[in-house]
Amino acid sequence: MNRKEDLCKEFIELYNVVERVRKKCPWDQKQTPKSLIPYLLEETYELIEALEENNSEKIKEELGDVLLHILMQIVMGEEEKKFSFAEVCKNLRTKLIIRHPHVFGNVEVNGVKDILTNWETIKSQEKEEKGILSGVPLNMPSLLSAFRIQEKASHVGFDWEKTEDILPKLKEEFKELEEAITNKNKEKIEEEIGDILFTIVNISRHLNIEPExxxxxxxxxxxxxxxxxxxxxxxxxxxxxxxxxxxxxxxxxxxxxx
CATH class of the missing domain: 1.20.890 (cAMP-dependent Protein Kinase, Chain A)
Structure with missing residues (x-):
């Protein structure tokens, strides 16, 4: 049996196990797509921790836990006839092909910047009613959300040219915070703290440091x-x-x- 055949066999057997757990386990039967959200978040953060520790055994285990949640969501979606597993796979495959014209088409690119610009352009064309920043989840951790917002804007050229250009902006924001504190304007203080954090995230992004x-x-x-x-x-x-x-x-x- 070659690698792909072995992968297909293991994946199908895993999916069958998840389906059976859903049908036979009283606890799993009670779950809904929304009720599993806290557990999915917990498993995702455990995976992030394992990745940061570079612990291979732990990464393997946590990837499995996250995969379980993905499969369980698919099983529940199929139960309610919202979508099928095949549709999920087909949608993802189609998206990857469309958004990688330099891999599956004849588009020429000059480095990663071109690839990311193409990705955002294609994505916005797919969803004409939505803007470039519409894909950033509002309930994502705020530092990570700010990072992704800035990153997406930069892909279409809306960005500072150099890290050094951002530093005067940071000083400006600190000065505005000092003024707000002096004036005891709580609403303005909150706004300026947000501006400082957003600017620091910008500096982090330019230095290739993930702020979260x-x-x-x-x-x-x-x-x-x-x-x-x-x-x-x-x-x-x-x-x-x-x-x-x-x-x-x-x-x-x-x-x-x-």
Whole structure:
């Protein structure tokens, strides 16, 4: 049996198992496409964590968990006669062929920039009633959403030429935030904080740094150092409320060397 035959066999058997689980398991029978959303999100974040750790075994497991949710959504869609598995596959295959004219057609490209520009142009032609930014999900994490919005705009030429060009804009936004804080205008403060975050995402994108991942690493770093402080406070037999800010700052600096 060659690789493709083996893949087809395993995939069909997996799909049959998912169908049976849906029909026979009381818990799975109660689920709806919407009720499984929190679990799908959880499994997706677990996959992201495994990818960041570059843990092959964990990646393999988490890919399977995400695939299970995709197949379960397809099974439920077929039950309600909304679509078939074959239609899902056909739609995806057609989309990939249409959006890769440099692979399946005669279109010439000069690098990745041309490919991305073509992708957005073709996509907008497919959905004439929608704009270039319409494909960004509104419920995606805000930093990632800002990254994708800016990325899509850049594909059609709406972008800063150099990273250095964005820095004065960041300084301008900080100045506007200072003014809003001085004036105690909460609505304006919120707006300026949003502008600063959006500008920082722009800088991150230009430096090829994914901001959601960068912040996730900082969160993990903070948790690690904060847990170190908690441990030290217990070892010293002290209480948080009896420690001065100076003492806490000293413990924080100590956590950096642990």
């Amino acid at each position: 991942g960068a912040l996730r690493k900082t969160n993990k770093k903070f948790i690690k150092r904060f847990e170190f402080i908690e441990k030290k406070i217990k070892e010293l037999g002290k209480d948080w409320k009896n420690l001065t800010l100076k003492e806490l700052d000293e413990l924080w600096e100590l956590s950096k060397t642990s």
